[in-house]
Amino acid sequence: MGLDQIYTQVITENSRSTEHKHPIDCPTHSHEGVNPSCGDDIKLELKVEDGIIKDAAFVGDGCAISQASTSIMIDLILGRNVDDAKRLASKFIGMIKGEVTDDEDLEELEDAQAFKDISHMPARVKCAVLSWHTLEKALNDALDQVQ
Amino acid sequence: MSNSIKDQFPVFRQNADEKPIVYLDSAATSQRPESVIKAVDDFYYKHNANPHRGSYQLGIEATEAYENARLKVASFINAKDPSCVIFTRNTTESMNLIAYSYGMNFIKEGDRVVITILEHHSNMIPWQQVCRAKGAKLDYIYADKGGIISDEEIEAKITDGVKLVAATHVSNVLGIKTPIEKIIKRAHEVGAVAAVDAAQSSPHIKLDVEALDADFLAFSGHKLYSPLGVGVLWGKRELLDKMPPFLTGGDMIDSVREQDATWAELPNKFEAGTQNAGGAVGLAAAIDWIESVGFDKIEAVEREIYDYAWAKLKEVPHLTVYGSDKGEHYGAIAFNVDDVHPHDVATILDADGVCIRSGHHCAQPLMGHIGTSSCCRASFAVYNTKEDVDALCASLLKVRKWLGFED
Numbered sequence: 001m002g003l004d005q006i007y008t009q010v011i012t013e014n015s016r017s018t019e020h021k022h023p024i025d026c027p028t029h030s031h032e033g034v035n036p037s038c039g040d041d042i043k044l045e046l047k048v049e050d051g052i053i054k055d056a057a058f059v060g061d062g063c064a065i066s067q068a069s070t071s072i073m074i075d076l077i078l079g080r081n082v083d084d085a086k087r088l089a090s091k092f093i094g095m096i097k098g099e100v101t102d103d104e105d106l107e108e109l110e111d112a113q114a115f116k117d118i119s120h121m122p123a124r125v126k127c128a129v130l131s132w133h134t135l136e137k138a139l140n141d142a143l144d145q146v147q
Numbered sequence: 148m149s150n151s152i153k154d155q156f157p158v159f160r161q162n163a164d165e166k167p168i169v170y171l172d173s174a175a176t177s178q179r180p181e182s183v184i185k186a187v188d189d190f191y192y193k194h195n196a197n198p199h200r201g202s203y204q205l206g207i208e209a210t211e212a213y214e215n216a217r218l219k220v221a222s223f224i225n226a227k228d229p230s231c232v233i234f235t236r237n238t239t240e241s242m243n244l245i246a247y248s249y250g251m252n253f254i255k256e257g258d259r260v261v262i263t264i265l266e267h268h269s270n271m272i273p274w275q276q277v278c279r280a281k282g283a284k285l286d287y288i289y290a291d292k293g294g295i296i297s298d299e300e301i302e303a304k305i306t307d308g309v310k311l312v313a314a315t316h317v318s319n320v321l322g323i324k325t326p327i328e329k330i331i332k333r334a335h336e337v338g339a340v341a342a343v344d345a346a347q348s349s350p351h352i353k354l355d356v357e358a359l360d361a362d363f364l365a366f367s368g369h370k371l372y373s374p375l376g377v378g379v380l381w382g383k384r385e386l387l388d389k390m391p392p393f394l395t396g397g398d399m400i401d402s403v404r405e406q407d408a409t410w411a412e413l414p415n416k417f418e419a420g421t422q423n424a425g426g427a428v429g430l431a432a433a434i435d436w437i438e439s440v441g442f443d444k445i446e447a448v449e450r451e452i453y454d455y456a457w458a459k460l461k462e463v464p465h466l467t468v469y470g471s472d473k474g475e476h477y478g479a480i481a482f483n484v485d486d487v488h489p490h491d492v493a494t495i496l497d498a499d500g501v502c503i504r505s506g507h508h509c510a511q512p513l514m515g516h517i518g519t520s521s522c523c524r525a526s527f528a529v530y531n532t533k534e535d536v537d538a539l540c541a542s543l544l545k546v547r548k549w550l551g552f553e554d
């Protein structure tokens with residue numbers, strides 16, 4: 001596959017965006033995700049109140065794919081309830097695995113659809129899914145604490 | 148321009164006209180010449196049996212091929228006693244053998260072990276394990292940001308109380324040769340044992356364990372034009388003799404009773420289980436190939452490519468090249484493209500058929516020491532050409548544009 005399918009404007013711009021790249025005040029939950037193979041390392045922080053993701057941000061560094069994916073994910077999950085965010089996470093991961101392919105079904109992923117073609121790049125799949133796996137882990141920790 | 152050395156490597160023949168492979172990752176693993184691939188084939192086609200077992204013709208041939216490979220390795224590194232050449236899977240296993248068999252038994256509480264900041268994790272983590280298990284202290288010889296180790300640093304760190312020094316011959320990241328001769332000499336002055344990681348030097352520098360006066364030396368076949376899965380540990384007999392086996396089981400025993408066993412003589416004591424005879428045969432063929440080219444030519448060709456690459460990379464805008472202009476370098480050059488993560492650089496270069504490594508190169512403490520968390524690495528072998536370097540530089544010029552930067 002061509003580089004123009006990976007380094008799209010959506011991805012390169014989001015990879016450099018600093019909008020969501022900062023610590024947040026009093027996070028209720030956080031989780032660190034690492035891709036040892038390429039050195040992507042993000043710490044995702046969430047503030048969940050009444051089941052709603054009120055605030056989310058991250059710190060860390062890594063490749064353009066991982067950074068853009070994290071930034072776009074945060075755009076998408078802010079203000080959503082936890083179950084909704086988890087549903088989106090499994091949809092995104094399904095898309096990258098090539099299991100969810102229907103464009104209409106994927107529409108709600110908005111800008112995160114830009115990573116669809118990464119499913120053809122085994123070396124970069126981990127970069128795209130890092131933030132979403134990290135989100136799942138952070139939210140599961142959240143549930144553990146509620147129960 | 149065709150290169151008669153490159154022509155001997157079948158992997159480069161594919162797509163040679165449309166999109167040639169620009170292979171700049173030989174520090175990770177080299178390619179293999181046709182003669183090596185054929186020698187391995189020949190072994191499996193005609194002589195395969197379990198070495199040291201069968202008392203029939205094929206078994207005898209397999210044993211002979213395996214033991215001849217040992218003789219070849221011994222002469223390649225100028226080891227006078229071939230039974231001190233032990234086949235392993237790779238440098239990592241060789242280092243673990245030293246750590247678990249020598250370190251765990253002869254390093255005591257309060258002793259010190261010294262390594263350098265340039266080490267690959269394979270010559271670092273085994274020593275962390277030994278030191279933690281034994282209550283010993285692990286000290287580092289630091290290099291400056293360019294990778295240069297000073298005489299003062301060697302003298303300051305290798306002092307009384309140090310029982311073992313393990314150091315790389317050539318850095319797998321910066322390509323710089325360490326002052327290994329001085330490190331070994333100093334180790335011996337304080338009564339310490341000296342182990343050399345020659346994984347990155349063996350393809351580039353003629354090894355001579357006698358001249359180095361090392362106590363242990365390890366390298367991998369696969370970085371030396373050989374098949375994957377065969378490595379070497381050489382050690383001084385007086386040390387190997389007093390060390391217990393690393394792995395136990397078949398082939399490494401003298402006799403076995405219900406409750407105990409006695410060990411075979413060297414080298415079998417350290418070669419438990421069925422050995423990779425095909426790999427050893429490939430390594431022998433690789434040594435033949437290297438000797439047919441000759442280290443004089445290898446060094447000359449590689450020196451020219453390295454110097455050319457160093458100068459060319461320094462001209463590429465927005466590129467940080469790590470390491471120093473001073474010092475002797477072999478194989479690897481480390482760099483970063485400003486504002487672009489190494490993994491993206493590697494992906495973009497790959498689109499042009501340029502193969503480089505990105506990441507922390509199994510040397511995370513060194514990464515921190517030179518002030519980055521990861522970097523790109525281009526590494527060279529005798530089959531590389533100036534055209535390969537030109538292709539690398541041309542591709543590097545495109546990297547920032549793909550990431551949306553103006554220049």
Ligand SMILES: [Zn+2]
Binds near residue numbers: 035062063490
């Ligand atoms: Zn990545």
